[in-house]
Amino acid sequence: MRLVDETCIGALERIPVGEGREVDLGGLLVAVFRTRSGSVHALEARCPHRGGPLADGLVDSTSVVCPLHGWRFRLQDGAALVGDSPTRSFAVREGDDGNIYVRCPAPASDGLGPAESPD
Amino acid sequence: MSATGVAQRERLVVVGNGMAGVRTVEEILRRVGPEHYDITIFGDEPYPNYNRILLSNVLAGTEDVDNVFINSIDWYDRNGVTLRVRSRVCSVDRWAKKVFTCDGDSAPYDKLILATGSRPYFPPLAGIRSSDGKLLGGVFGFRTLDDCSAMLDSVRHSSRAVVIGGGLLGLEAARAMLARGLDVDLVHGSGDLMNQQLDSEAAGILRSTVQQLGITVHLKTKTVAVIGTSRVKGVIFDDGSNLAADMVIVATGVTPNVELAVEAGLTVQRAVVTDDRMRSLDDHSIYAVGECAEHRGQVYGLVAPLWEQAGTLADNLTAHNPKSVYLGSKIATKLKVMGVELATMGLKSATHEDDEVVKFLEPKRGIYKNVVLRDSKVVGATLLGDLSKVAFLLQAFDQGRPISEERHSLLFDIGSPDTQRSVAELPDDTQICNCNGVDKATLIAAVKAGNRSVKAAMSATRAGTGCGSCRTLVSDIVELACGGTVEEDPSSGYYVPAIPLSKPELVQRIRGMQLRSVSSVFDALSPGVEDALSKPGVASLLRTLWGGEYEDQRDARFVNDRVHGNIQKDGTFSVVPSMPGGVTSAAQLRRIADAADKYGVAMVKVTGGQRIDLLGVKKQDLPGIWADLDMESGFAYGKTFRTCKTCVGTEFCRYGLGDSTELGVSIDQRFKGLESPAKMKLSVSGCPRNCAESLVKDVGVVAIEGGRWEVYVGGSAGSHIRRGELLSVVGSKDDVLRLVGRFVQYYRLNGKYLERPYAFVEREGIERLRSVLVDDSEGLCDVLEAEIQASVDAYSDPWSEGDFPVTPNQFVRRIPVK
Ligand code: SRM
Ligand SMILES: Cc1cc2nc3c(=O)[nH]c(=O)nc-3n(C[C@H](O)[C@H](O)[C@H](O)COP(=O)(O)OP(=O)(O)OC[C@H]3O[C@@H](n4cnc5c(N)ncnc54)[C@H](O)[C@@H]3O)c2cc1C
Ligand code: SF4
Ligand code: FES
Numbered sequence: 043m044r045l046v047d048e049t050c051i052g053a054l055e056r057i058p059v060g061e062g063r064e065v066d067l068g069g070l071l072v073a074v075f076r077t078r079s080g081s082v083h084a085l086e087a088r089c090p091h092r093g094g095p096l097a098d099g100l101v102d103s104t105s106v107v108c109p110l111h112g113w114r115f116r117l118q119d120g121a122a123l124v125g126d127s128p129t130r131s132f133a134v135r136e137g138d139d140g141n142i143y144v145r146c147p148a149p150a151s152d153g154l155g156p157a158e159s160p161d
Numbered sequence: 162m163s164a165t166g167v168a169q170r171e172r173l174v175v176v177g178n179g180m181a182g183v184r185t186v187e188e189i190l191r192r193v194g195p196e197h198y199d200i201t202i203f204g205d206e207p208y209p210n211y212n213r214i215l216l217s218n219v220l221a222g223t224e225d226v227d228n229v230f231i232n233s234i235d236w237y238d239r240n241g242v243t244l245r246v247r248s249r250v251c252s253v254d255r256w257a258k259k260v261f262t263c264d265g266d267s268a269p270y271d272k273l274i275l276a277t278g279s280r281p282y283f284p285p286l287a288g289i290r291s292s293d294g295k296l297l298g299g300v301f302g303f304r305t306l307d308d309c310s311a312m313l314d315s316v317r318h319s320s321r322a323v324v325i326g327g328g329l330l331g332l333e334a335a336r337a338m339l340a341r342g343l344d345v346d347l348v349h350g351s352g353d354l355m356n357q358q359l360d361s362e363a364a365g366i367l368r369s370t371v372q373q374l375g376i377t378v379h380l381k382t383k384t385v386a387v388i389g390t391s392r393v394k395g396v397i398f399d400d401g402s403n404l405a406a407d408m409v410i411v412a413t414g415v416t417p418n419v420e421l422a423v424e425a426g427l428t429v430q431r432a433v434v435t436d437d438r439m440r441s442l443d444d445h446s447i448y449a450v451g452e453c454a455e456h457r458g459q460v461y462g463l464v465a466p467l468w469e470q471a472g473t474l475a476d477n478l479t480a481h482n483p484k485s486v487y488l489g490s491k492i493a494t495k496l497k498v499m500g501v502e503l504a505t506m507g508l509k510s511a512t513h514e515d516d517e518v519v520k521f522l523e524p525k526r527g528i529y530k531n532v533v534l535r536d537s538k539v540v541g542a543t544l545l546g547d548l549s550k551v552a553f554l555l556q557a558f559d560q561g562r563p564i565s566e567e568r569h570s571l572l573f574d575i576g577s578p579d580t581q582r583s584v585a586e587l588p589d590d591t592q593i594c595n596c597n598g599v600d601k602a603t604l605i606a607a608v609k610a611g612n613r614s615v616k617a618a619m620s621a622t623r624a625g626t627g628c629g630s631c632r633t634l635v636s637d638i639v640e641l642a643c644g645g646t647v648e649e650d651p652s653s654g655y656y657v658p659a660i661p662l663s664k665p666e667l668v669q670r671i672r673g674m675q676l677r678s679v680s681s682v683f684d685a686l687s688p689g690v691e692d693a694l695s696k697p698g699v700a701s702l703l704r705t706l707w708g709g710e711y712e713d714q715r716d717a718r719f720v721n722d723r724v725h726g727n728i729q730k731d732g733t734f735s736v737v738p739s740m741p742g743g744v745t746s747a748a749q750l751r752r753i754a755d756a757a758d759k760y761g762v763a764m765v766k767v768t769g770g771q772r773i774d775l776l777g778v779k780k781q782d783l784p785g786i787w788a789d790l791d792m793e794s795g796f797a798y799g800k801t802f803r804t805c806k807t808c809v810g811t812e813f814c815r816y817g818l819g820d821s822t823e824l825g826v827s828i829d830q831r832f833k834g835l836e837s838p839a840k841m842k843l844s845v846s847g848c849p850r851n852c853a854e855s856l857v858k859d860v861g862v863v864a865i866e867g868g869r870w871e872v873y874v875g876g877s878a879g880s881h882i883r884r885g886e887l888l889s890v891v892g893s894k895d896d897v898l899r900l901v902g903r904f905v906q907y908y909r910l911n912g913k914y915l916e917r918p919y920a921f922v923e924r925e926g927i928e929r930l931r932s933v934l935v936d937d938s939e940g941l942c943d944v945l946e947a948e949i950q951a952s953v954d955a956y957s958d959p960w961s962e963g964d965f966p967v968t969p970n971q972f973v974r975r976i977p978v979k
Contacts, residue, residue, distance in 0.1 A: 049978060050978070051976070051978050052976070052978070055969060056969050056970060056976055057969065057970070057976075058715060058716065058968035058969050058970075058971075059714075059716060060680075060714065060715075060716025060717070061715065061716045061723075061968065063970055063973070063975075063976050064974065064975045064976070065975060065976055065977075065978055066975050066977075066978065067978065071975070078680055078691060078716065079691075090233070090235055092227070092730070093731075093732075094732065095728075095732040098720040098723075098728065098732070099693070099720070100693035100694065100696060100697070100716075100719060100720075101693055101716060102691040102692055102693040102696070103691050105693060106693065107693045107694060109719070109720045109728050110728070110730065112620070114693075124617070124620055124621065125620070126623070127235070127236060127239065
């Protein structure tokens with residue numbers, strides 16, 4: 043098994059309630075969501091359909107809907123509720139210090155190049 | 162990968178990354194998951210697997226090329242399948258069990274599948290190839306995405322196309338060229354179009370239908386040569402006549418790609434001969450599937466049989482069902498030609514003297530129906546011009562059970578709710594969607610699992626998302642599975658899916674319980690179930706009901722309304738500043754130009770709504786570009802008032818009867834940004850010539866003689882075409898503003914979420930609207946006017962948020978890691 047890194051992405055408040063925001067973890071783009079029911083979740087930021095930005099999707103307590111064509115993913119594990127294929131999910135927690143920590147495969151050994159993005 | 166000492170997985174190599182090969186892999190994965198085989202696919206095309214069938218639609222421009230891909234590169238990765246694109250396999254060493262690519266790579270296999278498909282057959286016409294053996298410029302086969310792109314490139318500087326071959330593919334290609342604006346001649350050697358599938362009578366009717374579309378058909382015409390030195394100039398026929406052409410598309414059949422198999426010493430006749438398990442006859446670790454396989458003397462050129470072969474092959478390769486055998490397929494086809502409805506199955510005419518033929522002809526209307534029965538079983542059918550019986554006949558044909566019906570009912574539905582019955586009778590395993598291989602049972606299961614709308618069932622199963630020819634059937638089945646319609650699908654009456662209340666009920670509760678935020682509505686009315694897709698509808702309603710007292714929660718908004726731009730396919734946004742009445746100025750245009758330069762705007766476009774769109778702006782640049790433009794939002798992204806188009810009117814036009822520009826600008830300024838169930842597009846024309854298209858707008862105003870104005874509502878010319886209905890004729894611009902205000906507010910209160918005025922006006926009826934809004938029959942007008950005034954007063958320009966974001970990181974593309 044490869045080692046996993048836990049990356050601090052800063053205070054919970056950086057993400058508005060009920061929304062998601064995208065972070066770049068050394069080339070791996072992750073969408074972190076903060077639901078109204080108080081949980082945090084992290085999914086791969088690019089929709090497996092056509093690369094839509096999941097962090098811009100509509101979120102409820104259990105799912106996020108991709109803003110481009112409506113594929114819908116379970117926040118818990120990335121399962122596809124609407125659409126053909128699931129997306130990756132990453133373990134995430136809110137630390138005692140109020141910061142969010144995302145665990146994902148060490149970027150260097152992940153083999154994923156920096157994802158394509160409009161900036 | 163196997164460092165842990167786990168036994169080596171068997172290696173499966175597939176040659177051909179096309180429809181049959183990848184389908185087989187999908188079937189294997191479905192049975193045993195990705196762990197069972199170590200799978201490598203070689204494909205000589207540069208793409209992941211795509212739906213070849215759709216190329217006809219891409220060529221015709223009715224399908225976007227992005228939609229043809231079946232599996233993304235990501236799909237291969239996720240399923241542990243190694244894909245080698247642009248890799249042509251040149252030889253197979255059966256003894257070493259290895260395949261070799263033309264550029265020297267090799268891969269060992271335990272099991273090998275040949276799925277190399279076929280390629281276009283080019284008859285040996287004089288001049289068709291240049292000296293290097295390549296096709297003469299402008300001559301095309303039609304098989305691959307690259308063929309399709311090459312033709313589309315060529316179309317731009319061509320005006321005449323000749324299509325050689327009047328079969329399915331030739332007809333589809335001809336129709337596509339016609340759709341692209343070329344003059345099209347279709348040349349066919351036989352005396353009958355689609356002579357493999359149609360008898361002469363049907364072919365005759367098809368011919369006139371096709372000619373009516375505008376394609377010139379030449380039958381019994383043999384092409385002998387292609388003229389042109391570097392590019393094609395035309396074709397010559399055997400009678401010495403000729404036709405000029407800038408493009409020649411050859412669709413005279415296909416040749417299976419069997420060279421590999423021949424070289425490997427496998428038995429090949431027309432194609433690679435297989436047994437009933439799709440194994441080659443000579444080597445039991447080599448299989449063939451798809452158009453390169455010959456089974457019991459048949460080589461199929463349609464996908465449905467390939468799906469069946471792929472299923473059997475996957476059963477065999479996974480020991481899923483070791484007894485599984487393929488016994489051949491019955492074939493049925495549909496022509497994908499816009500403007501021609503044609504389906505055929507099995508025999509085209511009687512072949513035994515006892516065969517019974519039931520037939521109906523109406524050449525004038527292009528209708529031909531023919532059913533061939535043997536021992537009362539349907540063994541063939543042709544339907545041209547009217548496909549209402551196709552589901553029923555396909556089922557009877559597939560099942561092969563005797564038909565008891567009176568014969569006329571095979572061709573017509575006389576006074577019976579036809580499709581319902583026939584759809585109900587379809588056996589569960591009938592394949593409904595031939596592009597994605599979805600059968601009736603799967604579709605019904607998806608509906609039962611909660612996908613109760615046609616759209617949901619389609620996206621859950623992918624049925625109907627290919628060439629689209631089965632969509633009617635899909636919706637009939639969804640309807641059937643829903644058991645009728647509305648009763649079984651209660652949410653269709655709800656305002657939003659997650660709250661079991663109609664709009665009036667919901668409005669009553671919201672007012673009664675004083676609910677002012679989206680989350681409080683969910684807490685109170687849909688305990689415990691927050692639903693992402695229901696949030697924007699609730700937000701829109703609350704804003705209409707509470708105006709300034711509404712408690713805004715930004716997560717309830719779709720991203721467009723969070724950042725005040727329309728999201729585009731790559732995650733950037735468009736910026737459409739307000740430009741009331743389409744009137745701008747040199748100074749404004751200069752600012753727009755400067756902003757476009759500064760922010761690297763991908764395209765500056767004049768919209769259909771008379772303003773200017775700056776496309777491809779990055780999220781983080783939005784505040785900056787808004788500030789530089791110094792214009793207000795045009796709300797081109799919202800479910801709001803959008804624009805009011807105008808014409809030049811009395812000020813300049815010699816026909817003008819009213820100052821339409823001025824009125825349009827006033828309307829725009831008054832109603833700008835107003836939240837509504839769906840977007841509202843208005844217009845004002847200065848005279849009944851209607852240059853601003855007022856009769857097809859949500860609200861359209863037309864100046865008439867005598868200083869008066871006609872007000873039309875419920876028009877549309879988007880996905881629906883509807884002529885607006887005259888609500889009233891009023892005497893002044895102020896009267897127009899007042900009446901439009903009443904209508905807009907009434908619609909805001911009573912329209913269902915996403916219901917455009919064209920649907921709303923239809924539902925309410927113009928008489929009722931006139932009585933409520935003009936004659937004030939219910940005494941509502943004062944209230945409506947007061948409410949709309951309150952909403953107008955509550956307007957603020959969302960682009961001012963650029964300087965004062967309301968949520969953390971509102972315009973940040975990506976938050977930096979600390
Ligand atoms: C920009 C523009 C095309 C253009 O370049 O001219 C446009 C662009 C879009 N239209 Fe449109 N429509 C545009 C004028 C029209 C018009 C013509 C008009 O406004 O006079 C129509 C027909 C009139 C009508 O609306 O009835 C039109 C009928 C539609 C429809 C069909 C609506 C219907 O119910 O019939 C949709 C789909 C929808 O709303 O669900 C749509 C949806 C869209 C969307 C928003 C699709 C989307 O959700 O992403 C497009 C956004 C592209 C983008 O990424 O920015 N667009 N669209 C036009 C903007 C006008 C403006 O200044 O605001
Ligand atoms: C324009 C068009 C419209 C059609 N419309 C319909 C329709 O409406 N209904 C219908 O049922 N059918 C239709 N068809 C037919 C259908 O697309 C084919 O029957 C089907 O694609 C055959 O699948 P296949 O996998 O056998 O071959 P293909 O899909 O052609 O796949 C074979 C693949 O193998 C590759 N290959 C070949 N040799 C090698 C090699 N040596 N090494 C590596 N790769 C190799 C080829 O490049 C190709 O990518 C249509 C076909 C076309 C071209
Ligand atoms: S702009 Fe309108 S018509 Fe054009 S592609 Fe987008 S939605 Fe379709
Ligand atoms: S990109 Fe996400 S649904 Fe299409």
